[in-house]
Amino acid sequence: MTAYPFEAPESQALLERAARVTPGGVNSPVRAFRAVGGTPRFMASAQGPWLRDVDGREYVDLVCSWGPMILGHAHPGVMAAVQEAATRGFSFGTPSENEVALAEEIVARVEPVEQVRLVSSGTEATMSAIRLARGFTGRSKVVKFAGCYHGHVDALLASAGSGVATFALPDSAGVPASSAGETIVLPYNDVEALEAAFAEHGAEIAAVITEAAAGNMGVVPPLPGFTEAMRRVTREHGALLISDEVMTGFRCSAAGWYGVEGPYDGGAPDLFTFGKVMGGGFPAAAFGGRADVMAMLAPLGPVYQAGTLSGNPVATAAGLATLRGCTPEVYQRLADVSSAIATATTQELSRHGIPHVVQWAGSMFSVFFREEAVHNYDDAKAQNSQAFSAFFHSMLSQGVHLPPSAFEAWFVSAAHDDAAVDKVVSALPAAARAVTESFATIGS
């Protein structure tokens, strides 16, 4: 039995209250701390890089709401935009100007994206992109990669990352074989497997969907040439390529992972999905790409897709203010903060002889407790997640809130100032000692 320092009585009380009315007490599984043990902290407020829990403790936030809070919490510019929008009404159920401006902002940033449709979550974006690809090609099979998470879409939950990886679930119950059977799951970064799948099923495959750079099994960027190979193979067989940039979009660079790795000699992905950063902490997401493909969507074409709150005026105001706030200086700060934290972490872990590897996608990074580089889901699963739990709890007790899973990226914001970075760095020696002690416990 692991003992966790019990220092969250108010969170514990709220968790018990929550568990009576909500399964597991949470509204998204990874929040429950099941993988690392202990009591999830219920947050009361957040400002800049800081979270404050209901017990009055402060944490440097290295989750940033799983990506959206790129400018930091309660950013004054975004706050003003949200308040101004809310003053004019919460939802119209008609078109409104902010939606146009947000779509223009996305189209201006990501060169191959000619048109977008706004939705309310990343899950909706990937679900709609898959339907659109099936409608456009008249085919039904979809290729995805093990360890990639595309939201909780039935057809895309097979061997998914994020919470599915965190809880080592083979797949989700409740997904009918008729739906899962249309999904072909391949190892990430494996061109041969991709070519073999297309050699066998090429004429039935509507699309390949991939995380632009995987971030939901920890950070695993595509190996050089992998994206181009996906482009070449899909094109040869008349399938679409969908780049899921829900996590990487507007974070890895102003144009997301595409801005880091593209443009590609063999051409760009046909469709992209976005979420997280583009909503600025509100429910706004999007899918988009080639205009001829997007023209298949209702009301122009036969592929139906809709949403009561799609393009919500308050959410789009937050997203627009966030994207406009993502200046070159912001991206420089993200790079500096990530590099300071990652460098200090690796130095401290190395000093203790702890096997680990840090992996990057732009300024997005994560730490794996294993010696060798991670190129796919099998590699990611071979990390020492017990070591991560020990590290996580030591950091938490010292006021640093990491993602409560070894299978997630660490997120920083441009509001992470030197005080926040120093707090993280000064927590590392004790956290490294905790990892070493966890090895001793396992060994005995």
Ligand SMILES: *Cc1c(COP(=O)(O)O)cnc(C)c1O
């Ligand atoms: C978070 C995420 C999703 C799902 O987005 P939600 O808004 O949680 O539905 C899809 N794809 C990727 C790559 C993600 O990181």
